[in-house]
Amino acid sequence: MEIIREIQAMKEWVRAARKKGETVCLVPTMGYLHEGHLDLMRMGRPLADHLVISIFVNPTQFGAGEDLDRYPRDLPRDIELSESVGVECIFHPEASEMYPPDYCTYVNVENITSGLCGASRPGHFRGVATVVAKLFNIVEPDIAIFGEKDYQQLAVLKKMVEDLNMNVQILAHPTVRENDGLAMSSRNKYLTPEQRKNALVLFWTLKAARERVKQGERSAAVLKSEAATMIEQVPECTIDYVDIVDPVLLTPLERIEDRAVMALAVKVGTTRLIDNMTLEA
Ligand code: PAF
Secondary structure (H helix, E strand, O other), X not given: OEEEOOHHHHHHHHHHHHHOOOOEEEEEEOOOOOHHHHHHHHHHHHHOOEEEEEEOOOHHHOOOOOOOOOOOOOHHHHHHHHHHOOOOEEEOOOHHHHOOOOOOOOOOOOOOOOOHHHHHOOOHXXXXXXXXXXXXXXXOOOEEEEEOOOHHHHHHHHHHHHHOOOOOEEEEEXXXXXXXXXXXXXXXXXXXXXXXXXXXXXXXXXXXXXXXXXXXXXXXXXXXXXXXXXXXXXXOEEEEEEXXXXXXXXXEOOEOOOEEEEEEEEEEOOEEEEEEEEEEO
């Protein structure tokens, strides 16, 4: 297992592999790895000759007052876990390496970033697109894998790759859940045991909506209002958004005609959690 902290060294590592005609799969992460991340790595392992992950808590995707400073970190544990699923190389740069003081270039994916998390976290996707574009330029992966829990992130990155003609194939991995349904997230660590129980309302709400669509409900307004009622009943839960959107364009839908995605962002105490589920008519 190699841990590379410099951009130049990472480029050289990848060039050596490329020279031999070998392929690279990248799983970008912010570390504090959980089973969800490890599943992305397990998926990536057989898809390329080399499996590289990045661990970088990217400052440009955090807004003022968000959790950049307290975002959980545990590099020794991350190294052990990633090694156990066949990762060969971790790219773990310093923020000053990625963003030197004179840094001034950003990637802005428009339209699909205007709703959902883009509305409540201004600048977030500009930071995500920028760092992922940089990671793609540094690691030059053939394949990159992202989780569907961050549904909008996945859509934004697919659009960026399409629009900027990047030579990487983006693959999605389904959301990995705890046994009781809570979507895995590094931020679950912030929850008290009581909040951890309350946080299950995200999964239950999505499941209930999916069931209502199966039973014939087609009105997004009705489904959203039922979802909001469920969430508001749970202590310490405050809705950031409850939305039903087109699976590709992420535009709000009025009716579920075919496939739609219900996406939720809920603050449980001070921890903002997101989750989503496909609704099929
Ligand atoms: O999903 C994440 O962990 C981050 O947003 C990503 C894609 C690694 C970019 O910093």
